[in-house]
Amino acid sequence: MSSLLRSTRSTVNILSNIPRRSMSSSPAMSAPVDVKRLGVVGAGQMGLGIALVAAQKAQVPVTLVDSSQPSLDKGLKFADKLLEKDVSKSRISQVEADQARQLLEPTTSMFDLSNADFIIEAVPEIPSLKASIFSELAKIAPSHAILATNTSSISITKIAASTTPEGNTTDLSAASRVVSTHFMNPVPIQKGVEIISGLQTSQSTLDTAIEFCKRMGKIPSQSADSPGFLANRILMPYINEAIICLETGVGKKEDIDNIMKNGTNVPMGPLQLADFIGIDTCLAIMEVLHGETGDGKYRPAVLLRKYVDAGWLGKKSGKGFYDY
Numbered sequence: 001m002s003s004l005l006r007s008t009r010s011t012v013n014i015l016s017n018i019p020r021r022s023m024s025s026s027p028a029m030s031a032p033v034d035v036k037r038l039g040v041v042g043a044g045q046m047g048l049g050i051a052l053v054a055a056q057k058a059q060v061p062v063t064l065v066d067s068s069q070p071s072l073d074k075g076l077k078f079a080d081k082l083l084e085k086d087v088s089k090s091r092i093s094q095v096e097a098d099q100a101r102q103l104l105e106p107t108t109s110m111f112d113l114s115n116a117d118f119i120i121e122a123v124p125e126i127p128s129l130k131a132s133i134f135s136e137l138a139k140i141a142p143s144h145a146i147l148a149t150n151t152s153s154i155s156i157t158k159i160a161a162s163t164t165p166e167g168n169t170t171d172l173s174a175a176s177r178v179v180s181t182h183f184m185n186p187v188p189i190q191k192g193v194e195i196i197s198g199l200q201t202s203q204s205t206l207d208t209a210i211e212f213c214k215r216m217g218k219i220p221s222q223s224a225d226s227p228g229f230l231a232n233r234i235l236m237p238y239i240n241e242a243i244i245c246l247e248t249g250v251g252k253k254e255d256i257d258n259i260m261k262n263g264t265n266v267p268m269g270p271l272q273l274a275d276f277i278g279i280d281t282c283l284a285i286m287e288v289l290h291g292e293t294g295d296g297k298y299r300p301a302v303l304l305r306k307y308v309d310a311g312w313l314g315k316k317s318g319k320g321f322y323d324y
């Protein structure tokens with residue numbers, strides 16, 4: 001018993017010796033970064049929304065990078081539509097809309113991020129893709145720039161580790177600047193942003209992320225770097241269960257959505273919500289939850305995988321549980 005107490009005490013001492021956020025050795029990292037230019041990688045539904053809200057609320061120029069020119073064109077067309085709607089509903093003036101639009105600077109080259117102070121990655125939820133983007137960002141971005149990810153479920157510690165030079169786990173100069181700013185969909189409407197630190201994240205990185213999200217008019221909440229964090233750890237098994245109910249005939253799609261909408265006062269049912277999120281994104285998140293925890297309760301529904309195989313990805317592909 002006494003040896004157990006002794007070992008418990010020494011564990012506490014070891015833990016209390018770990019500084020709260022001490023990973024950066026760079027003096028430039030001790031103060032929060034003054035964000036004068038944002039970079040966004042990925043101009044899909046999340047990246048475009050983040051870029052537009054940053055231009056409107058934080059009023060910073062935004063370098064918007066996408067590897068696909070058609071995706072950039074589609075994103076900017078959508079930004080024009082959103083701004084037109086805001087003007088027509090008198091939420092903003094035409095001058096404000098024009099100002100925000102001019103702040104969006106589209107490009108297909110990652111090298112244009114070399115003067116960004118804060119970069120948010122919003123490419124598809126594929127671990128190897130995120131890793132290659134962060135490895136590139138560590139080389140291209142200025143040495144003070146915060147490197148944020150919009151991942152829905154992938155470990156921030158793992159993403160941060162992809163910035164360290166091969167085999168050098170002690171060089172945390174880039175890894176300490178990695179953090180998650182998990183915006184919710186649709187970004188112009190949802191106020192919440194989930195902020196997650198990896199093991200390597202410095203306190204000034206965390207402070208800068210929280211401060212910048214506030215400048216964007218958002219309400220940050222913090223969660224631990226655990227699979228799915230908070231939002232998707234709770235939301236995705238709910239959506240997955242609705243899909244299992246559909247595949248096992250417990251209810252028709254309209255009944256599943258109607259009972260949740262009319263019975264729990266949510267704005268849309270789980271199947272329609274899956275269509276809006278992207279069915280491929282839902283599968284990717286369930287795979288991370290299942291793979292990282294090994295817990296059978298997170299097994300992706302067979303029908304979820306089939307929809308992805310069919311290319312029925314929801315609203316963005318024109319067909320999901322409903323037609324668009």
Ligand code: NAD
Pocket residue numbers: 041042043044045046047065066067068071072121122123124125126133150151152153182183184185276277278281316
């Ligand atoms: P999306 O498919 O709509 O957009 C992804 C964009 O990334 C596309 O425009 C694609 O062309 C671009 N892209 C792909 N590879 C690239 C590369 N190498 N370099 C630059 N651009 C590249 O996806 P999304 O729904 O916007 O999701 C993006 C991220 O946000 C994912 O990690 C997702 O899990 C997360 N997220 C999504 C939602 C949601 O409801 N959809 C909510 C919160 C978080």
